[in-house]
Amino acid sequence: MAVHHDGRHAPAAHVVIVGGGFGGLYCAKAISQHPVRVTLLDQHNYHLFQPLLYQVATAALSPGQIAMPIRAILRHRPNVTVLLGTAQGVDAARRRVILVDGDELPYDYLVLATGARHGYFGHDEWEPLAPGLKWLDDALEVRRRLLFAFEAAEREPDPGIRAALLTFVIVGAGPTGVEMAGAVAEIARHTLEHDFRFIDPTRARVILLEGAPRVLPTYPEDLSASAERQLRALGVEVRTRALVTEITPELVRIGDESIPTRTVIWAAGNVASPLGKTLGAPVDRAGRVLVEPDLSVPGHPEIFVIGDLAAYTHQTGAPLPGVAPVAIQQGEVAAENIWRSITGQPRRRFRYHDRGNLATIGRAAAVADLHLVGLPLHISGFVAWLAWLFVHIFWLIGFTNRMLVLIQWAWQYLLAPYQRGARLITSRCWPTGEEPARVAEPRSRTRA
Amino acid sequence: MAVHHDGRHAPAAHVVIVGGGFGGLYCAKAISQHPVRVTLLDQHNYHLFQPLLYQVATAALSPGQIAMPIRAILRHRPNVTVLLGTAQGVDAARRRVILVDGDELPYDYLVLATGARHGYFGHDEWEPLAPGLKWLDDALEVRRRLLFAFEAAEREPDPGIRAALLTFVIVGAGPTGVEMAGAVAEIARHTLEHDFRFIDPTRARVILLEGAPRVLPTYPEDLSASAERQLRALGVEVRTRALVTEITPELVRIGDESIPTRTVIWAAGNVASPLGKTLGAPVDRAGRVLVEPDLSVPGHPEIFVIGDLAAYTHQTGAPLPGVAPVAIQQGEVAAENIWRSITGQPRRRFRYHDRGNLATIGRAAAVADLHLVGLPLHISGFVAWLAWLFVHIFWLIGFTNRMLVLIQWAWQYLLAPYQRGARLITSRCWPTGEEPARVAEPRSRTRA
Numbered sequence: 104m105a106v107h108h109d110g111r112h113a114p115a116a117h118v119v120i121v122g123g124g125f126g127g128l129y130c131a132k133a134i135s136q137h138p139v140r141v142t143l144l145d146q147h148n149y150h151l152f153q154p155l156l157y158q159v160a161t162a163a164l165s166p167g168q169i170a171m172p173i174r175a176i177l178r179h180r181p182n183v184t185v186l187l188g189t190a191q192g193v194d195a196a197r198r199r200v201i202l203v204d205g206d207e208l209p210y211d212y213l214v215l216a217t218g219a220r221h222g223y224f225g226h227d228e229w230e231p232l233a234p235g236l237k238w239l240d241d242a243l244e245v246r247r248r249l250l251f252a253f254e255a256a257e258r259e260p261d262p263g264i265r266a267a268l269l270t271f272v273i274v275g276a277g278p279t280g281v282e283m284a285g286a287v288a289e290i291a292r293h294t295l296e297h298d299f300r301f302i303d304p305t306r307a308r309v310i311l312l313e314g315a316p317r318v319l320p321t322y323p324e325d326l327s328a329s330a331e332r333q334l335r336a337l338g339v340e341v342r343t344r345a346l347v348t349e350i351t352p353e354l355v356r357i358g359d360e361s362i363p364t365r366t367v368i369w370a371a372g373n374v375a376s377p378l379g380k381t382l383g384a385p386v387d388r389a390g391r392v393l394v395e396p397d398l399s400v401p402g403h404p405e406i407f408v409i410g411d412l413a414a415y416t417h418q419t420g421a422p423l424p425g426v427a428p429v430a431i432q433q434g435e436v437a438a439e440n441i442w443r444s445i446t447g448q449p450r451r452r453f454r455y456h457d458r459g460n461l462a463t464i465g466r467a468a469a470v471a472d473l474h475l476v477g478l479p480l481h482i483s484g485f486v487a488w489l490a491w492l493f494v495h496i497f498w499l500i501g502f503t504n505r506m507l508v509l510i511q512w513a514w515q516y517l518l519a520p521y522q523r524g525a526r527l528i529t530s531r532c533w534p535t536g537e538e539p540a541r542v543a544e545p546r547s548r549t550r551a
Numbered sequence: 552m553a554v555h556h557d558g559r560h561a562p563a564a565h566v567v568i569v570g571g572g573f574g575g576l577y578c579a580k581a582i583s584q585h586p587v588r589v590t591l592l593d594q595h596n597y598h599l600f601q602p603l604l605y606q607v608a609t610a611a612l613s614p615g616q617i618a619m620p621i622r623a624i625l626r627h628r629p630n631v632t633v634l635l636g637t638a639q640g641v642d643a644a645r646r647r648v649i650l651v652d653g654d655e656l657p658y659d660y661l662v663l664a665t666g667a668r669h670g671y672f673g674h675d676e677w678e679p680l681a682p683g684l685k686w687l688d689d690a691l692e693v694r695r696r697l698l699f700a701f702e703a704a705e706r707e708p709d710p711g712i713r714a715a716l717l718t719f720v721i722v723g724a725g726p727t728g729v730e731m732a733g734a735v736a737e738i739a740r741h742t743l744e745h746d747f748r749f750i751d752p753t754r755a756r757v758i759l760l761e762g763a764p765r766v767l768p769t770y771p772e773d774l775s776a777s778a779e780r781q782l783r784a785l786g787v788e789v790r791t792r793a794l795v796t797e798i799t800p801e802l803v804r805i806g807d808e809s810i811p812t813r814t815v816i817w818a819a820g821n822v823a824s825p826l827g828k829t830l831g832a833p834v835d836r837a838g839r840v841l842v843e844p845d846l847s848v849p850g851h852p853e854i855f856v857i858g859d860l861a862a863y864t865h866q867t868g869a870p871l872p873g874v875a876p877v878a879i880q881q882g883e884v885a886a887e888n889i890w891r892s893i894t895g896q897p898r899r900r901f902r903y904h905d906r907g908n909l910a911t912i913g914r915a916a917a918v919a920d921l922h923l924v925g926l927p928l929h930i931s932g933f934v935a936w937l938a939w940l941f942v943h944i945f946w947l948i949g950f951t952n953r954m955l956v957l958i959q960w961a962w963q964y965l966l967a968p969y970q971r972g973a974r975l976i977t978s979r980c981w982p983t984g985e986e987p988a989r990v991a992e993p994r995s996r997t998r999a
Binding site: 147148149162165166167168170171172174175178179181184185186187188206239250251254255257258297298299300301525526527528 | 595596597610613614615616618619620622623626627629632633634635636654687698699702703705706745746747748749973974975976
């Protein structure tokens with residue numbers, strides 16, 4: 104590879120980015136400002152604003168409001184090519200990304216940003232019973248199950264089965280679990296309040312299970328306590344130090360206790376994308392690649408790993424959390440370090456600037472752990488919710504979507520409280536052929 | 552059945568309505584104002600504003616913007632029960648609706664409003680190759696195929712296959728086919744114009760096939776001619792007197808000619824719901840029930856059939872067209888006739904008040920055949936499009952949705968022309984396991 108310092112008179116270096124999440128997208132935006140060729144490969148055609156995915160799962164937003172085609176975001180950068188495809192490995196020796204269909208993408212520099220998926224702690228058999236939330240399809244499946252449970256309960260004559268249909272268990276009380284539990288409680292208590300005739304949705308049970316001693320275990324203790332209070336005020340049953348030992352189509356077991364339920368949502372545990380392991384570089388127990396201080400892979404200065412797929416331990420000793428700001432900042436530093444290499448400058452060491460964390464619990468309820476000019480600031484309730492709203496609107500990628508989501512939220516908050524505009528059961532509807540296995544009881548009564 | 556004239560002192564009559572489309576929903580709204588018990592059964596949990604379904608298929612609107620949960624629409628009518636379920640037949644002798652899961656719904660009065668689905672003129676094997684547009688899932692599948700064809704073309708090295716991937720064939724030039732063809736042409740010419748690097752989307756071919764001598768064959772001839780001109784201006788290849796004789800994963804055949812394509816959209820032909828035949832009443836060739844002047848079934852005054860499932864021939868000699876206004880007016884008259892029977896009054900004869908027909912062709916292009924105070928008025932172009940916009944916004948059910956869709960349309964029209972906010976490929980993405988059969992070519996090149 105013969106690249107001149109100014110990058111102009113040699114063939115432009117080819118930077119391949121795998122993954123169009125926060126890390127990959129911000130890396131593509133940053134590196135494409137230089138005279139390089141960029142190819143961004145993703146298995147989906149959209150960038151997903153994952154922090155709002157639970158709002159799709161709970162029918163408050165439509166998929167189109169939190170996702171945008173990657174190629175639309177990058178359309179005015181002529182040196183960027185976006186390809187739809189799935190990588191299955193990296194041939195680091197030959198500098199090629201191998202796609203599942205046999206295609207190969209040669210690169211000069213590679214940025215791996217394929218993230219993580221929810222993991223089941225060795226119980227992969229739980230996945231069909233307890234779907235998690237990573238992609239739009241997950242969210243639509245969770246939405247379908249939530250809404251369908253109420254529909255099935257309305258037609259169910261057996262009181263025990265009806266009660267199980269109206270019991271919703273969320274496993275894991277990190278930000279996603281807390282947000283899901285709050286939203287499900289609001290659906291039952293408010294959105295569906297007047298919609299049924301044979302059941303009372305407001306008596307549905309929403310149970311949030313957490314193995315750690317408190318909810319939001321990575322947050323400061325006072326905010327965990329506040330979040331738990333706010334959840335209980337919404338009617339959520341919060342159970343900490345509760346380790347799930349079994350999930351079946353009929354129940355969730357915690358030690359000797361079993362909770363009859365037909366709807367379990369998984370919000371615990373993450374496993375890194377399998378692509379990291381194909382590099383031949385050291386990975387941690389969660390499959391994350393242990394990267395160098397400049398975010399490159401040991402022994403491969405031309406390969407960078409960022410975001411949830413990376414374990415960056417050079418700042419605090421422990422890996423940085425798997426949140427969007429880490430991925431964004433790493434994407435930008437990886438881009439800078441690639442350009443520094445091309446132009447013969449020394450690379451920068453990555454340093455995460457943590458501005459805090461926010462988790463919303465329901466309508467006008469949230470907790471915020473903010474780091475402003477070095478000072479920690481813990482806020483709860485309505486003010487924290489406003490902060491959450493502001494930050495998420497601000498970061499929402501794509502101006503059209505951002506404004507329309509803001510309008511929709513304002514509308515819902517001011518004029519149609521607790522209405523949820525996307526309460527649609529698509530793709531599979533009971534009781535046609537593809538009836539879900541968990542509602543397999545014969546029903547043979549008549550209803551007048 | 553002992554029902555008193557005022558309906559108050561006897562057990563309220565039970566009216567069962569099957570189908571929550573325009574006919575069933577308006578019937579439920581009308582009959583529930585009287586002291587009767589109403590049960591509305593539908594196989595989906597949502598009412599769909601079908602005239603805008605092509606906008607979901609072409610990524611302009613999200614499903615949540617044109618569909619609303621039926622039980623949310625009817626939530627404040629305590630005498631209405633909404634059930635999610637699929638009817639498989641009517642036992643008219645025992646006055647029961649039989650559901651596919653064995654449940655039975657006894658009724659005093661029954662309104663069948665289960666509509667029609669697209670038919671393939673005896674070629675059911677074409678359905679997986681050429682999906683039609685009736686439900687949200689259909690529209691999402693068409694959207695997926697449209698968007699995916701461009702993605703696959705971007706990665707396709709073979710020029711012949713690439714050209715086939717960029718050829719879109721719409722079969723049938725009724726209002727749905729015309730609207731689809733116009734929208735697909737706009738996607739290719741405008742929405743995707745800058746999004747690709749290896750292909751030029753503006754060179755995609757959009758071919759509209761119609762067996763009749765002109766597009767919009769049920770419209771006045773001058774409007775057909777205008778529609779064809781507007782379609783050609785958008786770059787659509789209009790082919791009339793073109794009868795499809797074969798569809799394969801690789802081509803559409805018209806007589807001896809074959810058009811290589813990977814994306815075919817079916818907009819021709821309708822077949823009535825199979826439920827009509829289970830009544831044992833006379834049906835026409837399309838499976839529609841030949842109803843009496845009061846919309847009841849011959850020999851069963853307690854059963855009404857309305858909307859696309861009914862063949863009402865008492866007004867013009869031919870069946871009324873399968874459009875929303877017919878279904879709505881019939882739903883209201885069926886409700887009135889039920890109440891007249893309960894209260895011992897003679898029934899009304901149905902008469903359709905036709906206010907005209909509208910078809911939109913693209914951004915600011917449409918044709919309208921209006922009947923105002925008995926005078927026919929034919930308009931085309933921008934004014935017709937404004938009329939279309941006004942009528943559809945006005946009729947869109949659900950006030951929240953209506954205003955938000957208006958805002959979104961205004962936004963798209965004024966500030967972000969040709970952007971389409973819902974360009975998401977969900978549920979199946981190439982090239983993972985579930986790769987669609989029509990893109991089965993091995994690909995074994997490298998791309999730098």
